[in-house]
Every structure is written in structure tokens, then in C-alpha cells.
Amino acid sequence: MSLLTTKNIGITFGGLRAVDNFEITIEPGELVGLIGPNGAGKTTIFNMLTGVYQPTEGEIFIGDKKVNGKKPYQIVREGLGRTFQNIRLFADLTVIENIKIAFHKDMNYTMFEGVFRLPRYWKEEALITKKAIELLSLFNMEEDAKNFAKNLPYGKQRKLEICRALATNPKLLLLDEPAAGMNPLETKELMETIHFIRDKFQVTILLIEHDMNLVMGICERLIVIDYGMIIAKGTPDEIKTNKKVIEAYLGS
């Protein structure tokens, strides 16, 4: 069964047709890239998939469950994690607190149990602290646990955001331009990280990216959109030689 299926989703902002007739099927374990020129509607698609925007038509399924009309926090619970193009960390909190907040949905103690510090509070807090440290150490960031997120170098902030998304235990991870603003060395490291999380967490990845080295290097399948419509689908090699894609990027 496919992990994510969309049927003819589209969205209109006033008179602007931002995305039209977008169809995608993602199988478990895939690493898919979504590319296109600036303003093509890539982030809008992400926002529809994660419930930030409601598509004006069409249907979105996660597994066989229809998720149209669900709020972003409900879609996270269905197993869809995401990062943002412009990093959105909890800047004034420490690294470990950033991760701990992402475990919120896995915790069950009530306000009463929390305020009176009953056994379930200690048990669950100890568990998520342990899990958070484990997760950070997988990314070699356990030494930064007590640092404020805003004080991390850029590359680590990106990593932390991915880390935080992974803490929600997603089946499908949406990465919105993870390499934006990175130098070639950081990009290379990021590629390794992406491979690593895919193997380690058995997570399926859909990513938006402009860095063609990264896209061609790690994606198994690409979807190219322009003006809100799909103009090509296929393997990186097929896309490289596709006339429409070259036109969209370079102009005819």
C-alpha cells in the first residue's frame, strides 16, 4: 500500500491558481525529490500535504486514510513530519527542549499528574529525556544539548530541525530545501545525513531542493513542477535530458 497518495489536488488563492491537478504516489522507502523553478508551487504543495493549507479540490490519503481537512498537528499524528525552508526552531529554548517538545504527543500524563509530580510524570519525563539524548547522539549533537538553539551554527540548526521532526516518529519526512544556504561541504554532510536517517529510521523522504548536485545525487525519483503543474516525472537521468524541464529552467 502506498504511503502517500494525492488525487488531483489543487489550490486557488483569490484568482491565482497556485497548484493544479497535482498527483503523486509515494511508496514506503522511497526518496523522492520535488523540484521546479522559484514560485512553481513546491512549498504550497508541502503546506497542503501537512494541513497548513486546505486544498480547494482533490483528496490526500496517508495510507488509506483521507486527511483532507485535518489540522497540521493531527497530520503529524498520522506519520508526516516536516522541516521548513526558513528554519523554524524554538530559538530561545535549549536543543534538548526543542526535541522534548516534539515528544509531546507520545506522553500521556495529565496536568494533575504533572503538577503533583506523580510517578507517571517521572517515568515519562525520564523516558523522553533518554530518547532525546539518544536521538541527539545519533547526530553527534549530544554535547549541544544544553545550548540554546539560536546559538548553534547554521548547519547544526538544520540538523536539529530534522532531528526534531524525526522525534515525532514520522513514516514520511518532508524536507523543504534542507540545503538552502549551505556551503558545498555542509551540503555533502547533509546528503550523508539524509542517507543515514533513511537507513536508520526506515523513513520515506520527500524533499524540495534547488541544489542539483544534491537532488541528482540522492533522489531515486523526481517530480518537476512549473506554474503549479507537473511537467515531468522520472529518474534523475531522464529528468536531466527532458526538454520541458530544460525549458522551464533555462527558458526557451
Add this chain to the structure above:
Amino acid sequence: MVALKDKSRDYSINFIAVILTFIVLMAVIKAGLINNYVEGVVVFAMINIIVAISLNIATGYLGQLALGHAGFMAVGAYTAGLFIKAVEYPKYVEMIIALLLGGLIAGVSGLIIGIPALRLRGDYLGIVTLGFGEMIRYTIINLGDITGGASGLKRIPKLIGLPEVYIVLVLVITFVFLFIRSRHGRAIISIRENEIAAESIGIPTTFYKVYGFFISAFLAGVGGACFAMYQRYLTPEKFKFMFSVELFIIVVFGGMGSITGTIIAGGLLAYITEKLYAYDELRLIIYSILLILLMIFKSDGLLGRSEFSLVRTPARIKHLFSTLKAKFGKGVA
């Protein structure tokens, strides 16, 4: 990592400190070292601190600009006042019910206001809460048959003194402190930090905004109930917009997101107000000057977002000394 046995030492230190303060306070009263007037000043400062802490939940932790907390305090005060005038129970039973009831009704009014208003952000939310605060006051004025209208609610039995208010204050502080350091508190702070990110990792932000606002209004109501039971008469005049601003000043002064900062600022401002009582108008000017100075030298308030900690202070002082020593030693060498 986090476990009860690590924390129990910290908890006991704080508990002992609270008890010691209480004993000192009682001894001072019993020995007649402070008169009724000073006691009154201290009690009103404590009540202001309770309400300012409640406001700090909405502004400092939840990150929403709320300018109508005098209104919630008024709801709590009038609820408690009307309740204890109407019933005849043993003193402490009546007091506890009045506190809870005042909090509850204020909390419910917080929900009624919060559910529509929290869709707004920043200045807009500030204006709406300000308006609602004034609406509450006008409602009280116009319900003259029940509330006594503009002339006020009189002859409320005095059920509370300095020791009781102190206990309520300690309970409120303890509650907020423990609440903020639980998963619910973290969810509320994440909304302040970045609402979109919070939503994207599974925090139902609308729910937690309303929830935080409810708790904030609830505690403001508890503060109001204390006020009613100590002051013994209530007038709508007290709960004007300027009072909301005064509370806000306490929060800003102490640091948004710092409970101990609010306590210090509440005490400090009460002291300044008292010293400047003779120059009523001038007081506001000095207030403003203080705020301007604060904005220039420490724009996030006295304590910012950090807390004063009895447990960690010795270590912090030691650390300070060792760094100073290192500097000094270098200088000599």
C-alpha cells in the same frame, strides 16, 4: 537523568525556605513590629504579585499580549465577595470555596473571551482583551442590583489575613513553576517560540492557547478573591484599565517568562509606590523613568527569562568568584 531523588533535595530546600519565611513573617506580626497599615501594603503587594504571575502565563509563557487582566481579577473578586456574603460556612471552608469559585468563574470568562479573541495576534489581541476587560467592568457597574453598581459591593466578611494570602501566593507560585516544567507547560512555551513549528510537531496550538489563557484567568480570579476577602469592599473603579497596565508593568519589569522576576518586581514596585504615595502624579513619571531606564539597560526585564534559584545560587556565586579571581589573578601576574 530527571528523577525524583535528584530533585527531592531541591524541593526540600525550597520548602524549608518557604516555611522559614512564613515563621519570620508570623513572628514579626506577633511581635508587633509591623502595624496594620504595613501589613495591608504587604498583602496588596502579594495580591498584585499573584495576578501579575497569572498575567505572566499569558504574556511571558504563552506569548500573547493580554491587557485585560484587571477584568478577570474583578470577576474573581465579585464572585468571591457575593459568595461569602450569601453563605454561612466555617471560615476556612468558606475561604477555600471562595478562592476556587472566584478562580473558576474568572477562568470561564477567560474561556468565553479567549476562544474568539485568541485567533488574533499581537496588538490586535491586546486591543480586544483591553476592550473585554472594560466590558467586564461596565457589566459590573450595570448589574447594580447584584453587584452594588458604581457605589460598590460593601460589607464583605473579612476572611483572609496576611498568613493566608502568603499561603495562597506560595501555592500559586508552586503551581505555576511545576506546571511550566511539565509537558503542558512546554507546549505553551513552544507556542510563544514558534507557533507554526509547534503545530508541525504535533502540538494542538489552538487548544493550548485557550488552555493557557484559562489558567491565566483562573489565577487572576484567585488573586481577585483574595482581594475581596481582605479589602472587604469592592468598587469597579479599582479594576480600571490603568490597573491592568500596572500589572503589565510588573510583568515587564520583572521579565516576561520569569516568575521570580515578577515577585521581585511586584515587591519593588509596591515599595516605590508606597514611598511615593504623597506625590500621586509624580509617581507615574517615576514609573515611566524606571521603565525607560530598564528598556535601555536590560530590555528583557530584571531577570529576563531566567529564575532566581535558591538551590543554584551558591554555585553561581562560586562560579562568579572563580571567574573574578581568574581575571584578578591575571591582572596581578
